Amino acid sequence: MFWERNIETLEKDQLQVLQSERLARTLNQAVQAPFYKKIFEEYQVDPKKIKRSSEIKNLPFTTKQDLRDNVPYGLLTIDQKEVIRLHCSSGTTGNPIVVFHTRHDIDSWSNLMARSLFAAGVRDTDVFQNICGYGLFTGGLGFQYGCETLGCLSIPAGAGNTARQIKLMQDYGTTAIHAIPSYLNRLHEFIVAKGMDARKDLKLKKMMIGAEPYTEEQRVRIQEMFGIKAYNSYGLTEMNGPGVAFECECQSGLHIWEDAYIVEIIDPKTLEPVPDGEIGELVMTTLDRHAVPILRFRTRDLTRIIPGKCDCGRTHKRIDRITGRTDDMFIVKGCNVFPMQVEAVLLQIPEVANNYMIKLETINDNSEMIIEVEVLSNWFRGDIARLDGLKKQIEHGIRNEVLVKPIIRMVEAGSLPVSEGKAVRVQDLRNLN
Amino acid sequence: MAYQVSIFLENKIGHLRKITTLLAENQINIRTMNLTHTSNDWGVLNLIVDFPDKAHQVLNSQNFSVALREVIALEMDDHPGGLDNLLGKVEAAGVNFTNAYSRILKAGGEAFLILDSADTEQAREKLKKLGLAPLDDETVYGK
Numbered sequence: 001m002f003w004e005r006n007i008e009t010l011e012k013d014q015l016q017v018l019q020s021e022r023l024a025r026t027l028n029q030a031v032q033a034p035f036y037k038k039i040f041e042e043y044q045v046d047p048k049k050i051k052r053s054s055e056i057k058n059l060p061f062t063t064k065q066d067l068r069d070n071v072p073y074g075l076l077t078i079d080q081k082e083v084i085r086l087h088c089s090s091g092t093t094g095n096p097i098v099v100f101h102t103r104h105d106i107d108s109w110s111n112l113m114a115r116s117l118f119a120a121g122v123r124d125t126d127v128f129q130n131i132c133g134y135g136l137f138t139g140g141l142g143f144q145y146g147c148e149t150l151g152c153l154s155i156p157a158g159a160g161n162t163a164r165q166i167k168l169m170q171d172y173g174t175t176a177i178h179a180i181p182s183y184l185n186r187l188h189e190f191i192v193a194k195g196m197d198a199r200k201d202l203k204l205k206k207m208m209i210g211a212e213p214y215t216e217e218q219r220v221r222i223q224e225m226f227g228i229k230a231y232n233s234y235g236l237t238e239m240n241g242p243g244v245a246f247e248c249e250c251q252s253g254l255h256i257w258e259d260a261y262i263v264e265i266i267d268p269k270t271l272e273p274v275p276d277g278e279i280g281e282l283v284m285t286t287l288d289r290h291a292v293p294i295l296r297f298r299t300r301d302l303t304r305i306i307p308g309k310c311d312c313g314r315t316h317k318r319i320d321r322i323t324g325r326t327d328d329m330f331i332v333k334g335c336n337v338f339p340m341q342v343e344a345v346l347l348q349i350p351e352v353a354n355n356y357m358i359k360l361e362t363i364n365d366n367s368e369m370i371i372e373v374e375v376l377s378n379w380f381r382g383d384i385a386r387l388d389g390l391k392k393q394i395e396h397g398i399r400n401e402v403l404v405k406p407i408i409r410m411v412e413a414g415s416l417p418v419s420e421g422k423a424v425r426v427q428d429l430r431n432l433n
Numbered sequence: 434m435a436y437q438v439s440i441f442l443e444n445k446i447g448h449l450r451k452i453t454t455l456l457a458e459n460q461i462n463i464r465t466m467n468l469t470h471t472s473n474d475w476g477v478l479n480l481i482v483d484f485p486d487k488a489h490q491v492l493n494s495q496n497f498s499v500a501l502r503e504v505i506a507l508e509m510d511d512h513p514g515g516l517d518n519l520l521g522k523v524e525a526a527g528v529n530f531t532n533a534y535s536r537i538l539k540a541g542g543e544a545f546l547i548l549d550s551a552d553t554e555q556a557r558e559k560l561k562k563l564g565l566a567p568l569d570d571e572t573v574y575g576k
Binding site for chain 2: 374375376377380381382383384385387388391408409410411412413414415
């Protein structure tokens, strides 16, 4: 069963023809953006000479820094009148990146999202509860539009308020949900605490999970808790958001939609392509986006192409779960966090200054960000009120910046490692591998 | 004016002992103590010792987070109603405090109460108006 059989099962050579056509169109579009116009001149790229998708190697990469440096309109190719929405990343440190969408872009994205959900077995008869933040975060509206395109009864429940989530599930007979895995743990605890059995007392048939790192073991545990399958989702704001790659019912890797993206896996050091099956950095080019086409975007995500064909019959390549990052970004509670953002907040608080450590830990199956702060004699006055006030100040500051509420741990002076040169300030102690 | 030595401590096995060992080695006598902890994994140890400056210096040199904090010591009687009687006066003076602990000097005789207020000077002024003077340092420190 396919959402678009002709595209999803297109033979490799035909897929390449389609990609080549769309790449040519994309390059013509890209040159309208001040950023790419400049880049093409600088690298002496003649977009008209690139005829085949395999020639994409002649184009320079686009990095997240390029996107940041060109906020707000440097990558916009068309009149703002044509733009109907923007999404941007969290944070106020540096420039949050922005992606604009025309009506075509939103339709294209919604269709990819619908195709993804259909591949995971969601149908128009499903009642789909989207348990994630709406707004600038792409997981909310991305899934919402996908559900509507597919024709599900969608429930835009948003994040949090577990009691209400369960009530919605009961009242409207929710059959499919989308959430970050760590939230599903909490949801399950709540269900058990209410004296319910998640496997019997709800009508859930399937779950979509993603937006934060988790292991296969964690997925298996979530599936056991609810007694249903959980399908992996992959996406990033730069490439729309969710709907970039999704697991089909075979659960053997995520199909990455090659009619909409050219996928490369490169060695992050040599920048040369690696053979299928080997782990490298995922590089992506949009093929069906008008407002902000992005060429050879270095996602910094490490994965591999799974060789061979999928039993489902789809011909689009499959990527493996993301195994790590080539930069220092980490993901916690579905939010992308750069240590720099956290550091910028902490440095503004005189008591903290340089005496902190960011730790990522798995606590009760949830990913948590812990900030350890040394209590130093130069500001310690012996009162608990001040320590509590400081704890709240750090909590609020970080939450406002990266949207994740950290756990603050006050520690004795001298307990954190002494910094020598550029200290390692982030320790990822989560059980992710 | 009495001073309390306040030390930040993580709530871990052996951490309190590190302080007492250090004070013992330096012949510092602990007159009374109080440990306040929060719902977090840490707390503040408050000590009244015979030589607060020395204790502060010794602890500071060992990299403990330590502060000297002015407190008010008030005399009371070690018999039923002794504390209640004193608190009646503190209440009448309109003094609020964030922490309190005590020591008996002589069973059935004298005792004192340590009051930690956010604004010690103001608290002392208010108590003074009601004729309630802090206990002398020698008695508090036991010298």
